[in-house]
Amino acid sequence: MSGRCQFVLALAVILVTGCQTAPQGQPSTPPSGSATGLAGGLPTPTLVTITSEHPVLRLGPFGVGNLACNGQTMAFSTSSAPRQSRNDLIKVAGMDGSNVHVVARATHGGTLTDAVPVSADWVVFLEYAQAGQGASANFWYLNAASLRDGHLVGLASATAPPGALELPTYAVSGNQVLWAQVAPDGSQALLTQDLAVGARSQVPLPAYMRPFSPSIAGSTVVFIDDETSAPASADVQHGGSLQRIDLGSASIRSLERPVVYAPVTNGKTVIWTTDAQDPLHPGPNLVWSPVIGSIDGGQPRRLAAVGDLTLLSDEFAAWPDHETRDIFAYRMNSGRLAEIRVAGRDDLRAVLALCGSTLLYALPPEVDGDQSVIRSIDLAHILPG
Secondary structure, X not given: OOOOOOOOOOOOOOOOOOXXXXXXXXXXXXXXXXXXXXXXXXXXXXXXXXXXXXXXXXXXXXXXXXEEEOOOEEEEEEOOOOOOOOOOXXXXXXXXXXXXXXXXXXXXXXXXXXXXXXXXXXXXXXXXXXXXXXXXXXXXXXXXXXXXXXXEEEEEEEEOOXXXXXXXXXXXXXXEEEEXXXXXXXXXXXXXXXXXXXXEEEOOOOOOOOEXXXXXXXXXXXXXXXXXXXXXXXXXXXXXXXXXXXXXXXXXXXXXXXXXXXXXXXXXXXXXXXXXXXXXXXXXXXXXXXXXXXXXXXXXEEOOOOOOOOEEOOOEEEEEOOOOOOEEEEEOXXXXXXXXXXXXXXXXXXXXXXXOOEEEEEOOHHHOOOOEEEEEEEHHHHOXX
């Protein structure tokens, strides 16, 4: 099947108790035309072929489930046994591959495959168990591990009869962790906790909003308002309108409609994917296409015809293209776009992480000589300022 694949995860979540505050305002209207038009045409990519890869960390026959970095540290989920699909460890290492060590383990028999966002002092992770072969979960536990001393902070959890849980979506910035979760009655809340002092609160939102897929940078939060009642999960790209809220003022602004997926912000810029026609297979099939815009609104810009799982740093955006099987990188200050290939590799569909100008990637062991290697690409060299 060409184009994108969509999955359905029917789950329900127990809402953690927190300090609730009445909404401080209604979201503003998005800029005129933002739902239907995008600024300018697509940037033309420069094809760049890397002839010599740069290995950072060799893991042997232990796969990488997910990967993140903060400029000083990389975090990744992996397995305690070779050639095992279940991830039961969270490890961290320096950006040069030094000082590799375990900071967390699966303690409930679940998997740690989901996102591992990392800040200077914390890595956040989710342990959950699927119900058989179906797209549903029996339990989940959301935790944060200190990079300084390894102690764990339990953030939220839920257990229920098999197949009854919807997974939370989450992000971290500094000491502030943010997550969205669904109550048994179907209402959804956005919660935040200061990991340094333990203070927890519910982000004030209008009652009709269903927040999902949050991203945080400082006091700036973006999230999807899921306007349907369809179930979603941390494993599912689920769309809605793009909203911004400032945690200090609680002011809300609608940035983009109608369908936005997986937004990421650095505090100034936000990148997301949206529905687009499949350029290689005309017809009813849709693909995801990357779009970038200012956190203050204005006309966003579509960056490419196809792009999944967009990544963002202060300088660069990056995403994989499942049709060309290349990686694309965009430098924001110059507006230049590169299509990255590696000599001798036909498929760069990999686990990716971006921090600063460093793009990390880990190919599946089955296409990399039965081993996992985390490698890096210097995007500043490929797209000089």
